[in-house]
Amino acid sequence: MTRIAVLQMTAGTDPAVNGAIIEHAAADAARGGAAMLFTPEMSNVLDRDRTRAARTIRAPEDDVALRAARAAARDKGLWIALGSLAVSHAQSGWANRSMLIRPDGEIAATYDKLHMFDVDLASGESWRESSAYRAGERAVTAADTPVGRLGLAICYDMRFPALFEVLGRAGCDTIAIPSAFTVPTGQAHWHVLLRARAIEASAFVVAAAQVGEHEDGRRTYGHSLVADPWGEVLLDMGGDAAGLGFAEIDLARVAEVRAQLPSLANRRGIAT
Template identity: 40%
Template structure:
């Protein structure tokens, strides 16, 4: 350790700033005391955005519950709004446009339109054009009772947890990893976001006063140091009502663990900080290269790169997002469902290939035996030969059509392997470099791509017309390919 000491002393926060580029980005981290009155909270948000924008902040970060804080479940649920059609988020979007800034609205109460007794705690990123760039639903709900500290909060009484880690969001100030408040106590989440190249970790919070005194600065500095990321944690502060008091101290922490901004316990206010490259600190102490994935690993991640369908403009209700029923058309057996003949693009003596209702990536097609054989072991020798001959043919076709040189070819053989249709089938997915942040994450998406329910949207179904069009094109292409090979 003595040999390393001189080097470590040189890598100080002062030298970190010396190494940083001249292209630093300015952020504002905000602090407020939300109450039950949404209009009063919006006035505070509006003034903070106005003032921070005048100070040339490119992105402004607001705390959890920036829309409101009520003192009971009934009023909380009644005050929640949908993301796309709610007035509060519309006002935030208008403010982003008016002041030409990006906004992190750290945790609004999102109405669950499928369940009037629950809501979501949702972090929204809005760009300077007023567009919702990304959303994140809080994964870890704060269900804590500490009688001696007079702390009791059961977030699960009125809130549903999110289901995805959201991959870092590109912004003018860097790649942002999204989280909310209590999430900071779970280092697996921050490690995942840093592995996916986050420059900034955000923890918009309404931290209780008792836990804040003990843990706030320690946890946030630890997340910054161990992940070599900036940490931005906008905060609620002060007495919201007779039941609730927040700690405050909205922070910005550097990757070296230096507190660059601290709002103390007053509100409303904001603090400015310069966000720069994390490259130098990661180069000088390459902890990511020193990880031991052969010994430990983050191996079961539920990741989301795109926005949720219900947070996307022109989203149709779940009940309308299924393939159109085929009218008076022959169909092929596929487990418990039927595949319209018009969606089949290849058929041999014992096997057929068809386009997919829900695609993980473009060109995702399926191959199945004509007979309802549930498992690979259930095929006869003749069926197996025909089936795998078809797999090779279709893989060649999809690489030709999609101009790739690689495919994921996979069979989920049995329920414990992720098989949801009790009919043997092979997935063919044409692959390009970078189509997934980590190559093998395609298997995680494949495992859940067809779980389309109100609580878990999965992949939306395509229309029958869209599927027919693709099948027609593939029939033509396979005809050309076979003719060229004669």
């Protein structure tokens, strides 16, 4: 049994302030007996004003929130799954990038969000993530974490089942799906999609989320969630406030569910 901590944030536009929140969360997670801390999408800066954001988004090696998280991991001997950071892309534009940090502060894996959130909602909200961010090109997993083999996904990725088939076939025990979900889409689809992804991959899902009214004017849904491989919700942090939650990950449950309902082993290709 592994104890994890899940950070629900109301991130603002200052990476230094957000980095301090992550540092404090790491300390509280360690005090609470967690082996691993999960943070939401855009943990370093959440700012829809692209002109202003350009003044704070940096290359990973220059990002103050990432430096803070790496130092906290070393100081507390804690794994940290930084849900995602807005960072400068090595080629052009920005990347929405997950960073998995080991207890020695080194980066074990990175993943760039594959699916860009380009939508026009009935509420009047319009988002064009692809206008500033470069999409990733591959699925990423990391072995030998406290939660077994960890698959990485980010927010809008959860709407694309093919990615979770890949992660399930890769033998992921746990999948991180950090998010900054809008309120209308969260109310409609958050719980059902996350539970479905856990069920079809026969894996734990850990979805740390942004919540509440943000400095840039947006509002996010919250409800940071942990679901087990059967789709049962182990943690739901609600939609009212930031905070730190804890859950227990029993990797024996993955083997138990896969033995009872071997959908990954029984899956067949379908001719069209």
